[in-house]
Amino acid sequence: MVAAGLVARWRSPDGQSLAEEVVARLVAGRGLEGLGLGSHAGRVDLRGLLAPVPSRLRRFESQGWFVEVLGDLITFRNVQWRGLDLSGAQLPGLRFFGSRLADCRLDGANCHDWRLWDTEVADCSFARASLREAAVGTWHEDRRNAWRRVDFTRADFGVRTCWEAVFEDCDFSGAKMTGVEFSQCSLTRCRFAGQLRRVVFDGRDLPGRPAPAPMSKVDFAAATFTDVTFLGFGLEDVTLPPEPDVRLYRRARCVARRGIRMLEGDGSLPAQMLRAVLEDCLRGPGSDSDAFVFVRRDFLSGGPELVAMAEEVLGRAEAECLT
Numbered sequence: 001m002v003a004a005g006l007v008a009r010w011r012s013p014d015g016q017s018l019a020e021e022v023v024a025r026l027v028a029g030r031g032l033e034g035l036g037l038g039s040h041a042g043r044v045d046l047r048g049l050l051a052p053v054p055s056r057l058r059r060f061e062s063q064g065w066f067v068e069v070l071g072d073l074i075t076f077r078n079v080q081w082r083g084l085d086l087s088g089a090q091l092p093g094l095r096f097f098g099s100r101l102a103d104c105r106l107d108g109a110n111c112h113d114w115r116l117w118d119t120e121v122a123d124c125s126f127a128r129a130s131l132r133e134a135a136v137g138t139w140h141e142d143r144r145n146a147w148r149r150v151d152f153t154r155a156d157f158g159v160r161t162c163w164e165a166v167f168e169d170c171d172f173s174g175a176k177m178t179g180v181e182f183s184q185c186s187l188t189r190c191r192f193a194g195q196l197r198r199v200v201f202d203g204r205d206l207p208g209r210p211a212p213a214p215m216s217k218v219d220f221a222a223a224t225f226t227d228v229t230f231l232g233f234g235l236e237d238v239t240l241p242p243e244p245d246v247r248l249y250r251r252a253r254c255v256a257r258r259g260i261r262m263l264e265g266d267g268s269l270p271a272q273m274l275r276a277v278l279e280d281c282l283r284g285p286g287s288d289s290d291a292f293v294f295v296r297r298d299f300l301s302g303g304p305e306l307v308a309m310a311e312e313v314l315g316r317a318e319a320e321c322l323t
Contacts, residue, residue: 006047006048006088007048007050007088008048009048010048010049010050011050016050016052018035019049019050019051019052020052021035022035022037022046022049023051023052023074026076026079026081027074027075027076027079028079029078029079029080032044040085041085041105042083043083043084043085043103043104043105044083044084044085045085046084046085046086046089047085047086047087047088047089048087048088048089049086049089049090049091050089050090051074051089051090051091051092051094073093073094073095074093074094074095075094075095075096075097076094076095076096076097076099077097077098077099078097078098078099079096079099079100080099080100080101080102081099081100081101081102081104082100082101082102082103082104083102083103083104084104084105085104085105086104086105086106086109087105087106087107087108087109088107088108088109089106089109089110090109090110091106091109091110091111091114092110092111092112092113092114093112093113093114094111094114094115095114095115095116096114096115096116096117096119097117097118097119097140098117098118098119099116099119099120100119100120100121100122101119101120101121101122101124102120102121102122102123102124103122103123103124104124104125105124105125106124106125106126106129107125107126107127107128107129108127108128108129109126109129109130110129110130111126111129111130111131111134112130112131112132112133112134113132113133113134113160114131114134114135114136115134115135115138116134116135116136116138116145117138117140117143117145118140118141118143118144118145119145119146120145120146120147120148121145121146121147121148121150122146122147122148122149122150123148123149123150124149124150124151125150125151126150126151126152126155127151127152127153127154127155128153128154128155129152129155129156130155130156131152131155131156131157131158131159132156132158132159133158133159133160134159134160134161135159135160135161136159136161136162136165137159137161137162137163137164137165137182137183137185138161138163138164138165139163139164139209144164144165144166145164145165145166146165146166146168147165147166147167147168147170148166148168148169148170149168149169149170150167150169150170150171151170151171152170152171152172152175153171153172153173153174153175154173154174154175154176155172155175155176156175156176157172157175157176157177157180158176158177158178158179158180159180162180162181162182162183162185163183163184163185163209164183164184164185164209164210164212165182165185165186166185166186166188167185167186167187167188167190168186168188168189168190169188169189169190170187170190170191171190171191172190172191172192172193173191173192173193173194173222174193174194175192175194177192177194177195177196177197177199178197178198178199179197179198179199180199180200181199181200181202182199182200182201182202183200183202184202184203184204184206184209184210184211184212185201185203185212186212186213187201187212187215187216187218188213188215188216188217188218189216189217189218190218190219191218191219191222192218192219192220192222192223193221193222193223194222194223194224195223195224195226196220196223196224196225196226196228197226197227197228198226198227198228199227199228199229200228200229200231201215201228201229201230201231201233202229202231202232203215203230203231203232203233204231204232204284204285204286205232205285206285211232214233214234214236214237215233215235215237215238216237217237217238218237218238218239219238219239220238220239220240220241221239221240221241221242222241223241224241225241225246225293225295225298226295226297226298227295227298228293228295229293230291230292230293231284231286231290232285232286232287232290233290233291234250234289234290234291235248235291235293240293244296245295245296245297246293246294246295246296247293247294247295247296247314248291248292248293248294249291249292249293249294249314249318250291250318250321250322251288251289251290251291251318251321251322252281252286252290252291252292253281253282253286253287253288253290254288254317254321255278255281255292255314255317255318255321256278256279256281256282256292256317257282258316258317258320258321259274259278259313259314259317260275260278260279262313262316262317263275263278263313268305270302270303270305270306270309271309273302273306274306274309274310274313277310292314294310294311294314296311
């Protein structure tokens, strides 16, 4: 948590003027020297910064500054943030195009509704920050966002859009992650821990989009899965939760086809429910090398008969596919 005094310094008239100057310089891609900001842990001390209302920044346009204001939004184009400590800052609704953030701390910051295009974030921390409704992954003029060595521990990662992004050496431990879809994202040496609920990792080769690289050294060992779905990944180099409720089946599409044949003629409700799950595995593009992650507790709502049938059918179908 950022001390109250660090936030209060931006609330006075002088503090508001300083905040306007800081943001205007950042938008213009200029340095922050001469503002008397001081440093914290080797970074420019902007802790608790309250981003000014965009309309107040228009005054800089007449003083040689380039400040772009779109409605109530502040937009950064082709800028670099380096060595800034923005812990606890209030920065909602920022837009970044073709920019780079490096060696910055945004721990506990309000980054609600951020939108980034063709932007790289490297060696930064968003621990306990709010990225709710943010667009962390976008596809813009055949370019994507990249997040490298970023700490998302205990962040609110309820993002709006996560397409085509690159995540390398990122830590999502304890992040609030419900209903997030990592669509065609490349994940390498990342760690997930804590509750993952209704999360989709979609690595299928979709028309008009480049196929992501296979997941590499992604660690889910300390994660708890609830309705977590993997599509289009073989998962050969992925560590799944070491619990009996989680089972990996190879050659998911083959397993689904054979499982459907095994259920032919069975009109029971459990068979209908399992058939629907297997048919869903065959929808859309995919390959026979794709894997399927079965989480036993996700089937418990259908009753013990469904669980028993799923385990038997999937086990038999996988054995046939692998031979």
